[in-house]
Amino acid sequence: xxxxxxxxxxxxxxxxxxxxxxxxxxxxxxxxxxxxxxxxxxxxxxxxxxxxxxxxxxxxxxxxxxxxxxxxxxxxxxxxxxxxxxxxxxxxxxxxxxxxxxxxxxxxxxxxxxxxxxxxxxxxxxxxxxxxxxxxxxxxxxxxxxxxxxxxxxxxxxxxxxxxxxxxxxxxxxxxxxxxxxxxxxxxxxxxxxxxxxxxxxxxxxxxxxxxxxxxxxxxxxxxxxxxxxxxxxxxxxxxxxxxxxxxxxxxxxxxxxxxxxxxxxxxxxxxxxxxxxxxxxxxxxxxxxxxxxxxxxxxxxxxxxxxxxxxxxxxxxxxxxxxxxxxxxxxxxxxxxxxxxxxxxxxxxxxxx
Amino acid sequence: xxxxxxxxxxxxxxxxxxxxxxxxxxxxxxxxxxxxxxxxxxxxxxxxxxxxxxxxxxxxxxxxxxxxxxxxxxxxxxxxxxxxxxxxxxxxxxxxxxxxxxxxxxxxxxxxxxxxxxxxxxxxxxxxxxxxxxxxxxxxxxxxxxxxxxxxxxxxxxxxxxxxxxxxxxxxxxxxxxxxxxxxxxxxxxxxxxxxxxxxxxxxxxxxxxxxxxxxxxxxxxxxxxxxxxxxxxxxxxxxxxxxxxxxxxxxxxxxxxxxxxxxxxxxxxxxxxxxxxxxxxxxxxxxxxxxxxxxxxxxxxxxxxxxxxxxxxxxxxxxxxxxxxxxxxxxxxxxxxxxxxxxxxxxxxxxxx
DNA sequence: ATGGATTTGTACGTATGTATC
DNA sequence: TGATACATACGTACAAATCCA
Numbered sequence: 100x101x102x103x104x105x106x107x108x109x110x111x112x113x114x115x116x117x118x119x120x121x122x123x124x125x126x127x128x129x130x131x132x133x134x135x136x137x138x139x140x141x142x143x144x145x146x147x148x149x150x151x152x153x154x155x156x157x158x159x160x161x162x163x164x165x166x167x168x169x170x171x172x173x174x175x176x177x178x179x180x181x182x183x184x185x186x187x188x189x190x191x192x193x194x195x196x197x198x199x200x201x202x203x204x205x206x207x208x209x210x211x212x213x214x215x216x217x218x219x220x221x222x223x224x225x226x227x228x229x230x231x232x233x234x235x236x237x238x239x240x241x242x243x244x245x246x247x248x249x250x251x252x253x254x255x256x257x258x259x260x261x262x263x264x265x266x267x268x269x270x271x272x273x274x275x276x277x278x279x280x281x282x283x284x285x286x287x288x289x290x291x292x293x294x295x296x297x298x299x300x301x302x303x304x305x306x307x308x309x310x311x312x313x314x315x316x317x318x319x320x321x322x323x324x325x326x327x328x329x330x331x332x333x334x335x336x337x338x339x340x341x342x343x344x345x346x347x348x349x350x351x352x353x354x355x356x357x358x359x360x361x362x363x364x365x366x367x368x369x370x371x372x373x374x375x376x377x378x379x380x381x382x383x384x385x386x387x388x389x390x391x392x393x394x395x396x397x398x399x400x401x402x403x404x405x406x407x408x409x410x411x412x413x414x415x416x417x418x419x420x421x422x423x424x425x426x427x428x429x430x431x432x433x434x435x436x437x438x439x440x441x442x443x444x445x446x447x448x449x450x451x452x453x
Numbered sequence: 454x455x456x457x458x459x460x461x462x463x464x465x466x467x468x469x470x471x472x473x474x475x476x477x478x479x480x481x482x483x484x485x486x487x488x489x490x491x492x493x494x495x496x497x498x499x500x501x502x503x504x505x506x507x508x509x510x511x512x513x514x515x516x517x518x519x520x521x522x523x524x525x526x527x528x529x530x531x532x533x534x535x536x537x538x539x540x541x542x543x544x545x546x547x548x549x550x551x552x553x554x555x556x557x558x559x560x561x562x563x564x565x566x567x568x569x570x571x572x573x574x575x576x577x578x579x580x581x582x583x584x585x586x587x588x589x590x591x592x593x594x595x596x597x598x599x600x601x602x603x604x605x606x607x608x609x610x611x612x613x614x615x616x617x618x619x620x621x622x623x624x625x626x627x628x629x630x631x632x633x634x635x636x637x638x639x640x641x642x643x644x645x646x647x648x649x650x651x652x653x654x655x656x657x658x659x660x661x662x663x664x665x666x667x668x669x670x671x672x673x674x675x676x677x678x679x680x681x682x683x684x685x686x687x688x689x690x691x692x693x694x695x696x697x698x699x700x701x702x703x704x705x706x707x708x709x710x711x712x713x714x715x716x717x718x719x720x721x722x723x724x725x726x727x728x729x730x731x732x733x734x735x736x737x738x739x740x741x742x743x744x745x746x747x748x749x750x751x752x753x754x755x756x757x758x759x760x761x762x763x764x765x766x767x768x769x770x771x772x773x774x775x776x777x778x779x780x781x782x783x784x785x786x787x788x789x790x791x792x793x794x795x796x797x798x799x800x801x802x803x804x805x806x807x
Numbered sequence: 808a809t810g811g812a813t814t815t816g817t818a819c820g821t822a823t824g825t826a827t828c
Numbered sequence: 829t830g831a832t833a834c835a836t837a838c839g840t841a842c843a844a845a846t847c848c849a
Contacts, residue, residue, distance in 0.1 A: 104836065130814060141838050146815085154508050162815045163845030177563070177584075186549035186768070195540035195566075202565055207580060209531070210564045211556055212549075226561060230531075401755045414540070458817065484833060495819045500834085516834045517826035 105140050109148040112138075114157060117168055128158060128166040177207045178424060179227040179235040181220070182265075185212040188368060189396050189413050193265065196417025197236060204425050206233070213240045215307075215339045217247050224251035234261040234424040241339065242267035242309040261427035263420045263435060267309035275435035277420040281310045284409040284442035285317025288363045288391040291407065291444055293325045295452045297361035297389060301333035301353050303373065305342075305365045314393060318363050333359050346372050354388070355380055360453060361389040367398035370406050370449075385451035395445045405447035412440045459494050463502040466492075468511060471522055482512060482520040531561045532778060533581040533589040535574070536619075539566040542722060543750045543767050547619065550771025551590060558779050560587075567594045569661075569693045571601050578605035588615040588778040595693065596621035596663040615781035617774045617789060621663035629789035631774040635664045638763040638796035639671025642717045642745040645761065645798055647679045649806045651715035651743060655687035655707055657727065659696075659719045668747060672717050687713050700726050708742070709734055714807060715743040721752035724760050724803075739805035749799045759801035766794045 116122045129137070134145040149166055152158045160166045178201055184190045194210065201208050209232065213220040220240040227235055228251065235255060239246070246252075246269050255262050256274075264276040292300050302318050305311035315336070322329040335353060337345040353359065354377055364370040370392035377388055384390055384404045392399060392408040399406035412419075419438055427435050470476045483491070488499040503520055506512045514520045532555055538544045548564065555562050563586065567574040574594040581589055582605065589609060593600070600606075600623050609616050610628075618630040646654050656672050659665035669690070676683040689707060691699040707713065708731055718724040724746035731742055738744055738758045746753060746762040753760035766773075777789050 106836075132814080143839085144837060147836085149815095150504075160815065161845085163813080163847080165814060165846095185552060186545035191540035191545040198539060198565060202576075202580075207563050207584065208565065209561050211552060211562065222556075226556075230561065403757055460817075486833080497820085498818060501817085503834095514834065515826085517828080517832080519833060 105138075106144045106147040106151070109134065109138055109140065109145065110151055113148065113152060117157060122168050124168050124170045126168045127164075128168065130165060176205060177209055177230065177232050178421070178428075179209045179230070179232040180211075180237075181223045181227070181235070182210075182212045182238045183215040183240055185210070188366075188398070189394055189411055192413040193238075193417040196414030196419075197421045198417075199414075200418045200421035201425070204421075206425065215240050217241065221248045221251060224248055224255070228254055228258075232260065234263075234428045236263050236265060236420045236424055238265045239267050239269055239308070241307045242269055243307050243312050246271070259432045261424050261432050261435060263424045265416060265420045270309075275423065275437050277416055277423065277438045277440075279310070279411055279416070279440045280442055281313035282317045282320075284393060285314030285363065286321045287317070287442055287444050288314070288393060288409050289318045289321035290325070291391050291446075291450060292361035292363065292389055293321065293327055295361070295389065295450055297453060298327055299333070299357075299359045299361070300327060300329070301335070301357065301359035301362040303335045303337070303345075303350065303353075303362065303364045303369050305338065305369075306336045307338040311336075311365050314363075314365060330357075333357055342369070342372075346376065350376050351380070354382065359388070361391070361450075364390060364392045366394045367392045367396045367406060367408055370408070371398050371402060374402055374404060385449050389450040389453075391444075391450060399445070399447065404449050406449045407447045408445055410443045410445050416440060459492075460498045460501040460505070463488065463492055463494065463499065464505055467502065467506060471511060476522050478522050478524045480522050481518075482522065484519060530559075530587040530782065531563050531584065532775070532782075533563045533584070533586040534565075534591075535577045535581070535589070536564075536566045536592045537569040537594055539564070542720075542752070543748055543765055546767040547592075547771040550768030551775045552771075553768075554772045554775035555779070558775075560779065569594050571595065575602045575605060578602055578609070582608055582612075586614065588617075588782045590617050590619060590774045590778055592619045593621050593623055593662070595661045596623055597661050597666050600625070613786045615778050615786050615789060617778050619770060619774045624663075629777065629791055631770055631777065631792045631794075633664070633765055633770070633794045634796055635667035636671040636674075638747060639668030639717070640675045641671070641796055641798050642668070642747060642763050643672045643675035644679070645745050645800075645804060646715035646717065646743055647675065647681055649715070649743065649804055651807060652681055653687070653711075653713045653715070654681060654683070655689070655711065655713035655716040657689045657691070657699075657704065657707075657716065657718045657723050659692065659723075660690045661692040665690075665719050668717075668719060684711075687711055696723070696726075700730065704730050705734070708736065713742070715745070715804070718744060718746045720748045721746045721750045721760060721762055724762070725752050725756060728756055728758060739803050743804040743807075745798075745804060753799070753801065758803050760803045761801045762799055764797045764799050770794060 131142055131145045135142050153160060157169055158166050159169055180197055182190055182194060198208050211223045213223055217240055252272055262274055264274050266278055268274055268276040289300060304315040319329060335345060335349050350373060364373060370390055374384060377384055390406060392406045395408040395410040399408040423435050427433050485496055485499045489496050507514060510523055512520050513523055534551055536544055536548060552562050565577045567577055571594055606626055616628055618628050620632055622628055622630045658669040673683060689699060689703050704727060718727060724744055728738060731738055744760060746760045749762040749764040753762040773792050781787050781789050
């Protein structure tokens with residue numbers, strides 16, 4: 100333990116004793132002199148360690164009596180939740196999954212969202228750091244891009260606040276995550292078209308988050324593994340801010356000029372936009388185009404063409420994330436392991452065998 | 454000042470300087486050496502005084518730079534939000550409206566929902582009372598029924614916590630509310646059918662919340678005012694738990710046996726269920742039935758028959774509720790006035806003139 | 808009720824390490 | 829690189845609170 104100061108080491112040792120319950124609330128700690136002798140440090144050092152523990156609320160001291168372990172301070176018991184969106188699409192279900200689990204375990208949820216905007220993400224993270232939250236669940240904003248808020252995330256880590264990412268992680272941060280296996284989701288979606296004899300397959304993917312990048316990677320590998328050529332002209336990518344213009348221009352072109360018969364979309368929202376454009380050009384699904392989408396949201400059942408879509412665990416994902424955070428909170432901020440949901444394809448009527 | 458320790462005296466002096474604003478947030482304090490010389494104490498004493506101030510949060514220190522007066526961090530305040538549902542229908546939009554306004558004004562949102570269940574509502578209210586929330590926005594659970602949690606609501610009132618109800622209020626409680634004028638919404642919906650020459654008009658209403666009761670009242674008065682007979686056989690009512698069985702049985706009967714040509718529904722969800730049943734009986738909208746619904750949710754545009762529906766302010770309602778709570782919080786918990794949104798009809802293709 | 812032992816609190820001195828500019 | 833400022837850590841002495849014989 101050479102990397103630790105003497106007083107930090109001592110503080111660490113004492114905390115360990117308390118956590119391992121060889122010292123229980125109300126118990127008297129060894130005297131300063133005893134610590135001095137046992138750890139071969141000066142009284143000053145012992146006092147510094149104890150004083151820090153007192154400030155943390157772990158112990159209290161009484162002159163003439165000694166130092167004692169504090170009663171377990173009631174935790175404020177709040178978990179922060181930061182998502183990109185709150186009211187749209189599958190997000191309400193994810194949030195509800197989180198909230199239900201938190202409430203059942205007696206925690207409260209502080210919820211805020213970032214609109215997938217880095218400035219708002221910074222504000223959200225600062226807000227969470229200002230409060231003394233016990234844990235946090237974050238859906239990264241634009242997870243595939245460089246994140247200017249790394250500093251705030253590192254502060255969370257430094258403070259030892261149990262953190263779980265959902266849907267994606269930042270490559271440059273080593274944070275536990277609860278995610279869907281998006282690579283295999285994209286692979287599976289593409290394979291569905293290939294197995295229905297489609298050989299000219301387009302794709303529309305979002306590429307400022309990891310989900311989109313992974314799904315795209317799955318798409319590419321599925322093509323490669325099955326000797327389906329992929330033409331870069333048929334792959335359209337967009338970012339949060341450029342979806343609309345992509346839809347207006349490139350997608351119409353993809354539908355009318357290229358010779359694709361199947362299209363894999365990033366999610367059901369894009370798939371529905373795609374449907375509109377296909378219909379506007381007097382074409383039909385699945386007669387003229389087969390579509391496989393992602394997320395299996397309510398949108399996949401809404402339109403007259405019901406979308407074949409790779410399922411997203413939604414509220415189960417939220418529940419799992421909440422479980423992991425709470426386990427860590429309850430067990431002395433122990434390390435959290437990643438959890439990966441396996442993708443499953445839900446077949447509907449948007450794919451035709453050719 | 455003989456009654457004070459040296460370090461306490463020094464701490465007192467520094468605090469006084471900050472309170473008198475000769476030292477402002479962000480300002481650099483004199484160095485330890487300067488304090489030592491000015492107050493003729495040892496460095497240890499200076500450090501003790503500063504260390505205590507740091508623990509109080511009054512100052513912070515940076516190695517190599519100096520000590521500084523902290524920014525006044527008023528811990529961001531929290532507003533509790535209790536809704537019946539969280540992930541479905543128009544609720545995400547209401548919640549998002551609330552959250553956006555709260556965040557913009559630097560507040561945090563504690564969110565929980567009741568599933569329209571009194572026990573969960575009690576738990577939610579207790580949770581909010583346990584925390585020291587600064588204000589609360591509540592959507593009443595089963596607002597038309599007697600509420601067993603009146604006690605908790607009265608505690609909120611007694612503590613002077615600014616409270617705003619949304620969507621409905623409890624008759625037995627005098628609480629400010631932000632609502633839609635549901636009576637006129639129901640009236641307006643019914644009038645739309647009457648003006649399209651429908652004379653045999655059915656209705657499906659939820660009656661365990663005030664919205665439903667008011668909309669039903671509007672329906673009745675619209676009929677009365679326009680000399681349209683209303684036949685109690687054509688009015689179907691349900692509660693949270695009985696919707697499904699109502700749909701299975703009575704609604705099929707309403708559609709197939711009675712001679713109604715138009716139907717007013719409590720909301721778009723029921724309207725969509727109704728559409729399913731109509732189609733299952735090989736009937737069509739608006740050819741065989743005209744429907745006017747409430748809430749103008751995404752559901753009213755989703756199905757092939759686009760629903761004429763009375764608009765619900767959704768996120769605007771949430772925003773308004775948040776504004777009112779925050780105004781009260783910021784102005785010493787001053788009394789909050791009700792706010793009533795006027796209903797507006799959004800015409801689509803589910804009504805036919807006969 | 809008192810004095811001595813124990814334990815923490817206050818206060819001083821000194822030296823060296825480390826971060827910042 | 830040196831100067832400055834806080835951090836760590838050793839030492840000593842005495843004060844104040846508590847407990848118990």
